[in-house]
Amino acid sequence: xxxxxxxxxxxxxxxxxxxxxxxxxxxxxxxxxxxxxxxxxxxxxxxxxxxxxxxxxxxxxxxxxxxxxxxxxxxxxxxxxxxxxxxxxxxxxxxxxxxxxxxxxxxxxxxxxxxxxxxx
Amino acid sequence: xxxxxxxxxxxxxxxxxxxxxxxxxxxxxxxxxxxxxxxxxxxxxxxxxxxxxxxxxxxxxxxxxxxxxxxxxxxxxxxxxxxxxxxxxxxxxxxxxxxxxxxxxxxxxxxxxx
Numbered sequence: 432x433x434x435x436x437x438x439x440x441x442x443x444x445x446x447x448x449x450x451x452x453x454x455x456x457x458x459x460x461x462x463x464x465x466x467x468x469x470x471x472x473x474x475x476x477x478x479x480x481x482x483x484x485x486x487x488x489x490x491x492x493x494x495x496x497x498x499x500x501x502x503x504x505x506x507x508x509x510x511x512x513x514x515x516x517x518x519x520x521x522x523x524x525x526x527x528x529x530x531x532x533x534x535x536x537x538x539x540x541x542x543x544x545x546x547x548x549x550x551x
Numbered sequence: 552x553x554x555x556x557x558x559x560x561x562x563x564x565x566x567x568x569x570x571x572x573x574x575x576x577x578x579x580x581x582x583x584x585x586x587x588x589x590x591x592x593x594x595x596x597x598x599x600x601x602x603x604x605x606x607x608x609x610x611x612x613x614x615x616x617x618x619x620x621x622x623x624x625x626x627x628x629x630x631x632x633x634x635x636x637x638x639x640x641x642x643x644x645x646x647x648x649x650x651x652x653x654x655x656x657x658x659x660x661x662x663x664x665x
Contacts, residue, residue, distance in 0.1 A: 435594075464652070473555075474640070474655040489652065521594060523653075539585065540653060542595040 433458045435543035437522050443549045444512055452507045452546050454522030461527040463505035464489070464540075465497065467518040474521065480505055481527055512550040520546045553578045553645045557656035564631055565664050572626040572659045574641035579619050582644040586615050586626050589638045589658070598639075599626070631663045 435456045444450055456463065464479040466489075476489030480499040494516055496508040505524075509516060522543040554577045564570050574584070583602050587595040599608045599615040601624070607616040614627040628635060638660045642653040 466655075471657060473657040474642075474653075476652055479652060539597050539600050541597070542587075544594040545592075 433541070435522055435524055435541050437520075437543040437546050439546060440544065441547050443551065445551050446513055447511050450509050450512060450548075452509075452520060452522075452548070454505045454507065454543060455503050456505075456522075456524040456541070457503065458524060458541065459502065460524035460541075461502070463499070463522065463524045465495070465505070465507050466521045466523065467491065467516075468521060468545075469518050477507070477520075512548075514550050516548065517550045518548060520548060553581075553643060553654040555641060555643055555654050555656040557639075557641060557659050559659060560657070561660040561662075563662040563664060566631060566633060568631050569627070569629050570631055570661070572628070572639050572641075572661070574624040574626070574656055576622045576624075576643045576654070578645055579622050580646040581619065582646060584615075584617055584624050584641060584643045585653070586613075586624075587640040587642065589640060595640065628661075631661075633663045633665050636661055636663050 438453045461482045465477040466474040468474045475491045477491055477495050478489055478497040480486045483499050483502050486497050486499055499505055523540045525540040556575045558573050581603050583600055585600045586598045588598050589595050599610055601608050601617040612629040617624045638658040640658045642655045644653055
């Protein structure tokens, strides 16, 4: 079954304790992304990756790191979590839209089930 | 920067009614617009994707339209059912932003009353 998986699904931690949220997809997608969802603000992009070893900042990257060493995995790292990072996090993947390249039929993004993080 | 707005924020309807959810965006230079469904405690499920060159897409009781020039999209749900209760999100993939990156609205929370 084609899917995006995230772990853990729920996490309660304390300020300053480093944590990693994993994301994995089995669709051989080049593009992966992380979003956070907060009440009244909708989903906002944290970081994205166009391919292995290629990552870039989204709208709200402060306090987060990512890595893309393998095509299927895109972990989100919080080196020193703070209470304002309490949120619902989603990972997504899709085929890439290549600048100047062939036009893909469509560019549907597939989302993971979400990770609810609470930082005390 | 692209801004996406969804109105209303919440909507309650009796079962069987037809309803329309609205989405507007500020920059018409988009690749596509996607409608998602989000159930409490669960992820996002893609419902319909409309390419910028298309006017509408249909899937079962759902019909999504796109008017790119006016920056508007609607999601029409026919003969609503209690199982349609969820939050509906629209998102646009903008040409000016990084490729593939989506800008989301804050959603419309729909409740269908049996």
